[in-house]
Amino acid sequence: MQPEKEFIHLLNQHQKIVYKVCNLYMDLHSDREDLFQEITLQAWKAYGNFRGDAKFSTWLYRVALNTAITFFRKDKKKPDIYSTDTMPEKVEENIDPVEEQVKAMYAAIGELSKIDKALVMLYLEDYSYQEIGEMMGITANNVAVKMNRIKLKLKEGAQKQLDTM
Amino acid sequence: MELDEFKNQIRNKLATDHVGRSDADIASLLNRRTVSVIDKLKRSLWFEIFTCILVILFFAGFGIFSKWNSLRIYFSVFALLAIAFLVIIIYLLRRINELGGTTLPVKSTLQTIVKIIEDFTRRYFEFTMALIPVCFVFAAILGYNDRQPIPELDHFFGPQHSLGLAKVLVIVFIYMLILGVIVYYFTKWYLKKLYYNYLTQLRACIDELQETILV
Numbered sequence: 001m002q003p004e005k006e007f008i009h010l011l012n013q014h015q016k017i018v019y020k021v022c023n024l025y026m027d028l029h030s031d032r033e034d035l036f037q038e039i040t041l042q043a044w045k046a047y048g049n050f051r052g053d054a055k056f057s058t059w060l061y062r063v064a065l066n067t068a069i070t071f072f073r074k075d076k077k078k079p080d081i082y083s084t085d086t087m088p089e090k091v092e093e094n095i096d097p098v099e100e101q102v103k104a105m106y107a108a109i110g111e112l113s114k115i116d117k118a119l120v121m122l123y124l125e126d127y128s129y130q131e132i133g134e135m136m137g138i139t140a141n142n143v144a145v146k147m148n149r150i151k152l153k154l155k156e157g158a159q160k161q162l163d164t165m
Numbered sequence: 166m167e168l169d170e171f172k173n174q175i176r177n178k179l180a181t182d183h184v185g186r187s188d189a190d191i192a193s194l195l196n197r198r199t200v201s202v203i204d205k206l207k208r209s210l211w212f213e214i215f216t217c218i219l220v221i222l223f224f225a226g227f228g229i230f231s232k233w234n235s236l237r238i239y240f241s242v243f244a245l246l247a248i249a250f251l252v253i254i255i256y257l258l259r260r261i262n263e264l265g266g267t268t269l270p271v272k273s274t275l276q277t278i279v280k281i282i283e284d285f286t287r288r289y290f291e292f293t294m295a296l297i298p299v300c301f302v303f304a305a306i307l308g309y310n311d312r313q314p315i316p317e318l319d320h321f322f323g324p325q326h327s328l329g330l331a332k333v334l335v336i337v338f339i340y341m342l343i344l345g346v347i348v349y350y351f352t353k354w355y356l357k358k359l360y361y362n363y364l365t366q367l368r369a370c371i372d373e374l375q376e377t378i379l380v
Contacts, residue, residue: 008191015186020179038201040194046268062268069271069370070201102174109175115373118271120168124176137272138374154168 007047010056011040017057021064024109024117025071035071042067061125062135065118100165101158108157116150123147203261203278209359210258217251220244235307242303250292257285272374279367286360293352297345305337 011018018039022032043063050059109120115136122132129140129147136143168175198204221244228241260281269277 004192004195008188008195011191012186012188015191016180020176023179034200037194037197038199040191041197041199042201044195045199049268059268062270066268066271066274067201070203070275070367072366098174102171102178105168105171106175106178113373114370115271115376121179123168124172124179135270136374137270151168 003047004044007044011043011060014057014060017060018064021061021068021121024121025068025114027110035068038071039064039067058131058135061122065121065135069114069118101162104158104161104165105154107161108154111157112150112153116146116153119143119146120150120154206278206282206360206363207258207261210254210261213254214251214258217247217254221247221251235304235310239304239307243300246296253285253288257281272371275367275371275374279364279371282360282364286356286364290352290356294349297341297348301341 018036019032021039022035026032026035043060046063050056109117112120118136119132122135127135129143133140133143138146224240224244224247228237228239228244231237231240261278
């Protein structure tokens, strides 16, 4: 199979990874589209050096996170947090409390820093602290310390979100 | 509420908030222009290469076709210096391209790129500032030794004006000073516009990662 077709096929199979990163890092739909395009391009440019010694999904996570972290929008006025279109809608009569809590947690994740978001992303994907450390370039111990801090931050952040709903 | 309690729901939410793309959609993205910081840096370097080639052609043209020996020597030497600078820029571009093809850990990628650009901007600035006195001294020696008159200059400093050596030296010194200051600030501004703003953004990311170590 030609490299381009092979890459497109693999990316299509793993495009959820790219969407997860885009959804985590970008609030607005147009920004997500831009980031998706950027990750696709960067992955394609780096694909020549992908030797298959790691899983494609792990490699794609690394490329996607590298790209998302170094991706800067021209318009600095846009907030780097989740806007109302991705925020939970106002209290409804029959809203599921679990769903409400998930939305609150989701919004709290949106307010984390770029590096913290990357750690949460990899944590949600069940990567070990060792693997997360290897991808980020820090030690497993540091990942553990950082994750504890993030969890506390999210607990408080999600509670605040719930209070404002 | 704990993150672990909602791990699966959040993971699903992140994965489902999108419309899937076909192979054709993905293929159409592959030839577009990237907007990443690194690619902006590469585009800046390409701009430098293009400018450098223009300078080499322009200076070499002067060096070959000028009717004054002093100008011929002056522009020929600086055309050679521009060629040396061009080699450095191409080397830097190759290093960034090599790096772009690898998938290092986030921190290593950022640190390597920052180091490359810091080295480049420092050398670029030093090179530019060192050229100012070299230019003046070189031009003065060549101009002084050139036996052919240059009417445009004689119009200002020729014997009919009888400014005297002291006044000419003061004028030249003030001119050097003003030009030196302008070049200093222009180079700073130019580098800031092309590179420093990107570097600041990359350094902020590294700081975020290193913050973990300090806990």
